[in-house]
Amino acid sequence: MSIKINNLTHIYNEGTAMAKTAIDDINLEISDGEFIGLIGHTGSGKSTLIQHLNALIKxxxxxxxxxxxxxxxxxxxxxxxxxxxxxxxxxxxxxLFEMTVYKDVCYGPTNLGLSEVEIDQRAKKALETVGIGEEIYEKSPFELSGGQKRRVAIAGILAMQPDVLILDEPTAGLDPKGRDEILNAIDEMHKRLGIIVILVSHSMEDVARLVDRIIVMHHGKIVVTGTSKEVFGQAKMLESIGLAAPQVSYVMMGLKEKGFNVPQDVYTIDEATEVLYSMLKQVK
Ligand SMILES: Nc1ncnc2c1ncn2[C@@H]1O[C@H](COP(=O)(O)OP(=O)(O)OP(=O)(O)O)[C@@H](O)[C@H]1O
Ligand SMILES: [Mg+2]
Incomplete structure (x- = not known):
């Protein structure tokens, strides 16, 4: 599956005094299997853009x-x-609205008119992919933790076996444990299924750690797109549009200012841990 967006503009309430250009002449290509992180200040047009991709808005x-x-x-x-x-x-x-987790995930595939065997296989595979075990199948969705509920909701979409999965702020409002569960499930899903995943997120750390390519939006336009290193290397530009590089890169900048010879293109905690660990070993 490939996605191509040509000169996309979206104006809410066009032709009225309330007209608002939310997406302004965007051009973008996404290749098969890419894992994309979509970032941008609140109101930059992220949700409007992604809702075009399944024709929810025109x-x-x-x-x-x-x-x-x-x-x-x-x-x-x-x-x-x-x-x-x-x-x-x-x-x-x-x-979520069905009586049990299992039924909820079956809802979509049932509407596709598939056989019972196929529906069952799809539901089980989707639940396994998001890390929900059989012991939870017969529970009411309302008995689950926040992170579990959200994973069940994601499984419901996965059971449709989409070629593209778009998640709008999937970790919003979750505690750190719930956030990790969701992000690990998304990462696992991308690795296993090889589908295009588009993750809208306010967390630069999460984006730096997970995605292949970042798209940065500002006032309805794409201002930059590239790898973590290409995008987060432009900390000043990001700050000028209300964003920032991941926190850990500021720690590295601080260390450099204090005279430590550390690389400046470190954007994940894992990379930083490695750099600092090998530095400490040399000190000894
Ligand atoms: N239904 C709507 N009617 C009118 N204006 C809208 C509507 N939805 C969004 N907007 C406006 O369009 C612009 C883009 O909004 P959008 O929700 O796409 O941004 P966003 O990047 O998803 O923001 P957030 O990070 O807060 O979710 C904003 O100025 C917003 O106020
Ligand atoms: Mg939004």
Whole structure:
């Protein structure tokens, strides 16, 4: 699956006094299997952009091509687009409603009209991928922890076997344990399924650790896209648009200022630990 966005503009309430340009002439290509991190200050247009990718909202101008096909063309089938591009909203657990975890995850595949065997296989595989064990299948979703609920909600989308999975702030409002559970599940999912994953996040640390490529938005435009090193190397530019490089890179800058010879392109805790550990070994 590949995604191509050509000159996409979205204006809310177009033609009224309330008109608001949320997406401003965006061009973007995403290749098969890429893990993308989408970052940007609040109101920069992240949620508006991703909702175009499964035709939940329509462009004011421009087009979105999935494998070269315009998803808003007359003959495009909405049902098939929504199945291929799975969108996990903020607080997806609010959409859990079945009596048991297992039934909830079966809901989507059941609507696709699949056989019972296929539905069962898909639900179990999806639950396993997000780390939910069989002992939880018959529980009510409402008995679960925040992190568990959210993983069940994600499994419901995964059971549709999408080619693209988009998650809008999947860790919002969770405690550190719940956040780790979700992020590990997402990482595992990307590795196992090889699908395109788009992660919208306010956490620079999480993005630096997980994704292949970062897209930075500001005022409805893409201001920069590249690897963690390419994007977070521009700390001053990020600060000018209300963002920052991951905290740990500021620790490295501080050490350098104090005369320690440490690299300045360190953006994850794991990398920093390695650098500091080998430095300490040399001191001894
Ligand atoms: N339904 C709507 N009607 C009118 N304006 C909207 C609507 N949804 C979003 N906007 C405006 O469009 C702009 C982009 O909003 P959007 O929600 O896409 O940003 P975001 O980057 O997802 O922000 P956040 O980080 O807070 O989730 C903002 O100025 C917002 O106020
Ligand atoms: Mg948003």
């Amino acid at each position: 462009p004011s101008r421009g087009e979105i091509l999935l494998n070269g096909v315009d998803i808003n063309a007359e003959k495009s089938k909405l049902k098939s687009i929504r199945q291929r591009v799975g969108l996990v909203f903020q607080y997806p657990e609010h959409q």
